[in-house]
Amino acid sequence: MSNKKEWPLWEVFIRGKQGLNHKHVGSLRASDYKMAVDNARDVYTRRSEGVSIWVVESSNLYASDPDEAASFFEPADSKIYRHPTFYDVPDDISHM
DSSP states (O other): OOOOOOOOEEEEEEEETTOSSEEEEEEEEOSSHHHHHHHHHHHHOTTSOEEEEEEEEGGGOOOOOGGGHHHHHHHHHTOGGGSGGGOOOOTTOOOO
16 A cells, blocks of 8 residues: 555636636646646646636535535525515626
8 A cells, every 4th residue: 555645636616708607617636726727727628618717625615514404594595685586687787
């Protein structure tokens, strides 16, 4: 068994040319953030589909527990004013 230390795992997010948000596209291993960005560019944007890359070391990501989703998200359902169903959005506004 090898006792070499593995490089950290990085999560990769790409913003497409037509979008305003970054989307998770995959993971990769790299020694540091610079290498992660370079490798993400080479692996996930081979066809020039991205305009921005974010990389986040996987150990720095935290998420809610899926088993607690009902109680975690329930309070938002009781506040109907938070839902955009009451507002008219003009046709000339894009990316909404």
